[in-house]
Amino acid sequence: MFDIIGKRYWYFLISALFIVPGLIAMAYSTVTYDAPVRLSIDFTGGSLMVIKFQQPATEDTIRDVFMSHGFTNPVVQQLGQPEDNTWQVRMGFADVETVDKIKASLADQIGPIDEASSSFSTVGPAVGSEVTRAATVAVVIASLLVGAFIIITFRRVPNAFRYGVCAISAMAHDLLVALGFISIMGLLFNWEVDALFLTAILTVIGFSVQDKIVVFDRIRENTPKRRGEPFETIVNRSILETLHRSLATQLNAMFVMIAILLFGGASIKQFIAVMLVGMVTATYSSIFNAVPVLVAWEKGEVGRFFRRILGRKTATV
Amino acid sequence: MRERNTALLVGIVILAIVLIWIDWPDNPGIHIHWDFINIDKDIRVHQGLDLQGGLQVLLEADVPEGTEIDSEAIDTAKVIVENRVNGLGVTEPLVQKRGERRIIVELPGIEDPELAIATIQETGLLEFIDAGYTFLEPGTKVETDYLAGGEEGASTEAPAEVTPVETSTVEETPAGEGTPEAEPASTAEPALVVYHTVIAGAGLEDAGVTVIQDAGSTLPVVAFELKPEAASVFAEHTASHRGQYLAIVLDKAIVSCPVIEDAIPDGKGIIRGRFTPAEAQSLAVKLRYGALPVPLRIETTRTVGPTLGQDSVRKSITAGAIGLSIVFLFMLVYYRFPGLLADLALAIYALLNFAIYKFGLPPLFGYVTLTLPGIAGFLLSTGMAVDANILIFERMKEELRAGRSLGAAIEVGFSRAWTSIRDSNISTIITCAILFYFGSTFGASMVKGFALTLIIGVLTSMFTAVTVTRTFIRFTFDAFGDSLRDKRWLLGV
Numbered sequence: 174m175f176d177i178i179g180k181r182y183w184y185f186l187i188s189a190l191f192i193v194p195g196l197i198a199m200a201y202s203t204v205t206y207d208a209p210v211r212l213s214i215d216f217t218g219g220s221l222m223v224i225k226f227q228q229p230a231t232e233d234t235i236r237d238v239f240m241s242h243g244f245t246n247p248v249v250q251q252l253g254q255p256e257d258n259t260w261q262v263r264m265g266f267a268d269v270e271t272v273d274k275i276k277a278s279l280a281d282q283i284g285p286i287d288e289a290s291s292s293f294s295t296v297g298p299a300v301g302s303e304v305t306r307a308a309t310v311a312v313v314i315a316s317l318l319v320g321a322f323i324i325i326t327f328r329r330v331p332n333a334f335r336y337g338v339c340a341i342s343a344m345a346h347d348l349l350v351a352l353g354f355i356s357i358m359g360l361l362f363n364w365e366v367d368a369l370f371l372t373a374i375l376t377v378i379g380f381s382v383q384d385k386i387v388v389f390d391r392i393r394e395n396t397p398k399r400r401g402e403p404f405e406t407i408v409n410r411s412i413l414e415t416l417h418r419s420l421a422t423q424l425n426a427m428f429v430m431i432a433i434l435l436f437g438g439a440s441i442k443q444f445i446a447v448m449l450v451g452m453v454t455a456t457y458s459s460i461f462n463a464v465p466v467l468v469a470w471e472k473g474e475v476g477r478f479f480r481r482i483l484g485r486k487t488a489t490v
Numbered sequence: 491m492r493e494r495n496t497a498l499l500v501g502i503v504i505l506a507i508v509l510i511w512i513d514w515p516d517n518p519g520i521h522i523h524w525d526f527i528n529i530d531k532d533i534r535v536h537q538g539l540d541l542q543g544g545l546q547v548l549l550e551a552d553v554p555e556g557t558e559i560d561s562e563a564i565d566t567a568k569v570i571v572e573n574r575v576n577g578l579g580v581t582e583p584l585v586q587k588r589g590e591r592r593i594i595v596e597l598p599g600i601e602d603p604e605l606a607i608a609t610i611q612e613t614g615l616l617e618f619i620d621a622g623y624t625f626l627e628p629g630t631k632v633e634t635d636y637l638a639g640g641e642e643g644a645s646t647e648a649p650a651e652v653t654p655v656e657t658s659t660v661e662e663t664p665a666g667e668g669t670p671e672a673e674p675a676s677t678a679e680p681a682l683v684v685y686h687t688v689i690a691g692a693g694l695e696d697a698g699v700t701v702i703q704d705a706g707s708t709l710p711v712v713a714f715e716l717k718p719e720a721a722s723v724f725a726e727h728t729a730s731h732r733g734q735y736l737a738i739v740l741d742k743a744i745v746s747c748p749v750i751e752d753a754i755p756d757g758k759g760i761i762r763g764r765f766t767p768a769e770a771q772s773l774a775v776k777l778r779y780g781a782l783p784v785p786l787r788i789e790t791t792r793t794v795g796p797t798l799g800q801d802s803v804r805k806s807i808t809a810g811a812i813g814l815s816i817v818f819l820f821m822l823v824y825y826r827f828p829g830l831l832a833d834l835a836l837a838i839y840a841l842l843n844f845a846i847y848k849f850g851l852p853p854l855f856g857y858v859t860l861t862l863p864g865i866a867g868f869l870l871s872t873g874m875a876v877d878a879n880i881l882i883f884e885r886m887k888e889e890l891r892a893g894r895s896l897g898a899a900i901e902v903g904f905s906r907a908w909t910s911i912r913d914s915n916i917s918t919i920i921t922c923a924i925l926f927y928f929g930s931t932f933g934a935s936m937v938k939g940f941a942l943t944l945i946i947g948v949l950t951s952m953f954t955a956v957t958v959t960r961t962f963i964r965f966t967f968d969a970f971g972d973s974l975r976d977k978r979w980l981l982g983v
Contacts, residue, residue, distance in 0.1 A: 223798070268792060269607050289543070289797040293603075297789040300548065310927040315921045322920060326913050371862055372940045376870060379921040383874070383914035387881065390910045418884045421824065422877040426818045429869050432813030438802030440540070441862055448870075480577065 178409045181465035188346060188462060191454075195353010202356050211359035212350060213367035216305045218298030220267040222275075226258040227289040230283045235260055238278045242271060253439060259290070267295055267462060308371050312348075315375055316341060319382050323389070330393050335470050340385040343463035344455075347381045348374065351451040358443075369444050377451030380426075384419065384459040391415050392464075404471045408464055416460070423456045492968060498961045502838070509841040512849050533848050536582070537598070538861035538939060541803045543796030544598035545606055551591040552787035559591050563783040568593050570779050571610055571786075576773035578606060592789065603793040605772055611786050613741050614776035616691035620727070621735035626747045628763060636687035688727050688736065693720025695757075695810040697777035699770045702760065708883060710770040712761040714777065721757025729753035738763075740773070806862060810869050814840075817876055825883045831962040832879040832955070839875050839954035843868060846946055858946070864939035871947020874918065878955035881907040890981065900967060904960050911956065915948050922948070 199209035214221050237269075239247040239262060240424050248263040267275070272293055296304075325339035351374060358364035391411040399407055423465045430449045434442060469475050493775040511517070512533055522529040539546055550572070551559050564587060571593055572585040584596040600606050600783065619634055626632065697714040716724055728736070728750050737747040738761050745763045818836065822830035850856040858864070886903030894902065928939025 216511030225795075225798075268788065269604050273604050287795075287797075289795040290801075292792070292798055294792040295788075295790060297548075297550075300789050311924050315924045316921050319917050322917055326916075326940045345671060368937050369940075370611070370694055371928075372863055372866075372937050374919050375925050376944075379918040382917045383877075386917060387910045390913060392907070394909075414883075414888065418877075418880050421820075421880045421884070422873070425876045425880070426870075426873040428816040428820065429810065429873060433806060433809040433866075433869070436805060436812060438805040438809075438862065439800050441806060441866060444863075444866065450603040455795035485585065 175413060176409060177412050177460065178405050178465055178468050181461075181469060184461035184465060188458070192346070192349050192353060194351060195356055198353060198356040198360055202360060210356045211363065211365045212305075213370075214263065214296045214301065215368045216292065216301050216308070216366070217281075218266055218296050218301030218392055220264050220272070220293070220295040222254065222262045222264075222272065223292045224260050224262065224276075224279065225287040226279075226284050227261070227287055228259055228284040229255075230260065232260075234283055235262065235279070238275065239264055241278065242275050248363070266297065290456040304368065308368075311371070312374060312378070315378055316344060319344075319378065323382070323386065327389060327393060328385075330396060332471075335467060336389050339463045339467045340382055340389070342383060342466065343458040344381045346380055346458050346462055347377055347451055347454045350454040351377055351447055354450045355447055358446075364443050369441070370447060373444050373447040373451065376448055377455060380452050381455035381458065384422075384455050385463045387418065388412060388415050388459050388464055392467075405468050408468055412460055412464055419422065419456055419460065426452055462466070495961060495964050495968070498957070502958055502961060506841065509845045513841055513844040517848070519649035531849075534610045536857045536859045537803075537850055538859045538864065539596060539792070539794055540862050541800070542598050543783060543794045544596065545600045545603040546597075546790075546792040547595045547607060547610065547788060548588070548790040549593045549595065549611060549778060552785040553591075559612045559784065561590060564591060564593070566783045567786065570614075570782055571595060573779035574609055574614075574775050577771075577778065578609060580606075585929075593786070599796065602768065603791075605768055607773040607788065607791065609775055611788060612776060613782045613785055614691065614779075615741055615781040616694070616777055617687045617739040618689045618724070619685040619687055619739050620731065621685060621737040621747060623734055626733055626737045626744045628744050628746055630744045631742055632737075632744060633684045634687045634739065634742070635684050636690050653676055680903055685737070685739075686712065689716065689720050689724055691781050693717055693723075694777055694780075697774045699767070699774050700760070702762070704762075709762065710765050710767040712765075712770055712774045712777065714759060714761065716757030718757070721755075724757050725753060726757045729755075740776075743890060745773075761982070775811050802862060803865075806865055810865060812874065813869070817872070821876065821879070825879075825981075827966075828879075828883050828886070828959075828963060831966065832876075832883070832959055835879070835954045835958040836872070836875060838958055839872070839951055842950050842954065843871075843943070843947055846950070847943075858942060859939065861939040861941075863937070864943040867940040868947055871944050871951060874915070874948060875951030875955045877914075878907070878951060879913045879959055881910055882956075882959070887981070896981075897967065900963055904956065908956065911952065915952060918948050919945060937953040 202211070203209050232251070236247055236249050239249075244264040246264075250261045250263075252259040252261050272295075273445040276286060297372070320337045323340050324333050327333040327336045330336065355364055355366060355370065359366075388411060391414055392408055395407050395411050395414075399410075402410075427449065430445050430452070433445045434449070437445065466475070469478075504883065519531040519533045520529055520531040527823060536552050551564060551567075568585060568587050572583075575583040575595060575597065576587055578597070578600070580597045580600055582598055584594070586594050588594050595610055597603075597606055615636075617634055617636055619632065693716050695715045695717045697712055700713045701708045702707075702711050731750050732752065734750055735747050736750050738745045744807055746761060749764075761773070763773075818833050821836075823829070847858040847860055850858065882903050885907045886899050889899035889902045890896070922941045925937055925941035926945070929941055
């Protein structure tokens, strides 16, 4: 039988290799931009305009127009292909009248605007901070409820509590990878976290837990059937038995997501990219993190690990 | 067992036919008018703002932080906003109260978002003020002695109780004299004039747009008609103030300042300003439905150009279709005969979901507004539906390899896979419920749309991926079981 569990510390190392760069990016981003990821106006408040001109424009001329209307630091970006002549500008809170004036100046100084292909959003600062708070609460409550649900469903298995904790920590692992990814993309390509991104994160949570439940379910089923076998072997067998399903499901989800990434509308591409990263990570962490941690815990390695850390601390003190 | 299965199969076929009828692109809807039964139900796709373009505005009562707001005042404001929105002639507008001090308005396919926002948000307090012999330039801000809060809840009834009438009006009332506006008036410019309000908007019976000929060109104006009580006040005032100015004021700014040339006994008149036809329409709408009981401030707005969304949706639907075809193909190639049955079940799943978007689930909801995140939610739940079948088929294969008979392997495959499917779907439903709550509380309608289609998808997939697939497989096993037993490659083993 192929031994997955035996090499568990290698997998933990691979996870670390993916998480650490993300953590560094988040730390850097926190120092530079006050937030671990780039937050959109949904969370910070402010205004976002997407403008399609009928002729080419330059970043500087657009920025000048916004500056002349009193916006100190507008972020101007080109969207899509250069021949689309579509630009996105992010600025402080602007009311509808100001936007009207800006549009008039833009039309005046650059050229006519294609109104049908343009958009404008503005979010008040109060609403922004409320959304941030609610989003945090939503993610935390979702994780807790799902964790509680696992503990309840697996109550007949010895140490059901461990299953819940392992699923939640593997889920935290998936979240860290996804957040690290968006943080790096934010630093490199100005990707922003908006309300839609929250949806992607919660989907990753859902998928991640679903994946863990399938493997755990098999362990639950195999445990009473193979009383004589050591826990490690039962777990290894359960992973191998569910491997086909994991790969087939992951493959199908990837078909749809990659198709959208390649051919879909620009507005959901970032959303799908985050989801894809999160889902691949979720499948990885079910097989190579959640279950191996369960084994490590069973063999007392988790306790030893913490004791060693604590011991080292007391030694230095 | 066998009869039950046949009954289920017949039920599924009937369901599929109904679903195809609902999903048919030119579905006429249900319109039954027979005796006392009147049913009118449109069956069509409702596109969200991001798909067809439009405007979303979140309005908040503009009162200082911590001030108690009369919940009735917000309700009244909502009704007024609703009436104004209907006056704009938008199809399927949405006006909802959010929490205690907010109203959310969605106007799909609106062409002039700026004017729409002005129509919705401006207080719309109309006053006719006695300007004496001074002409007031349109646009000038003025103070009046009209009690601002006095119109609360008086959008339709309660005529001009405000006007204590009697002709002898003070032309230049000293600032702050007995006016509720005293607070800003006394502190601001010292020489501020507080004008007397002869009639306020509550005295209007009706208002509408008409055109007049002026110096050879047509000019859009707002024609109004006063209620009887207000009309008599108006008649008295115009009779006794001939040659003086009677300024028309909207939200404390002068719209126009005509001279009273003759007494107006019938309470009918026109307001002429420098209006475009659309602006005149907007003003008439505001006057017809009365002033807002609380001032409203814009918290968030989103406008999406119509072609921006269409382009995005066209691309995403194509992409989704490509992705799904690959999934169909994969199932067929990898799981062979059961895969084909799963594809059939998946087709029913897609039909069922689309039918729920169009038809809703009465009495829970009438339809599902499709948004881009909503489509993403659907695709994701499709992935979960496929996953359920994969779980079952993998299990079946395992049991077959372990030497079980075909019939036993099928039954065990379904029953053993069920716990995984059930538990993982419950965890998704938990996350969806939280997303839905988050989305509805904070006007993040895209999050709500995603959660709704995902939850519908998860629930329907439990039916199609388990019940429908099982019925198909049992039926074909009963019919062709003998030939299947010899051709194991057909089962993907």
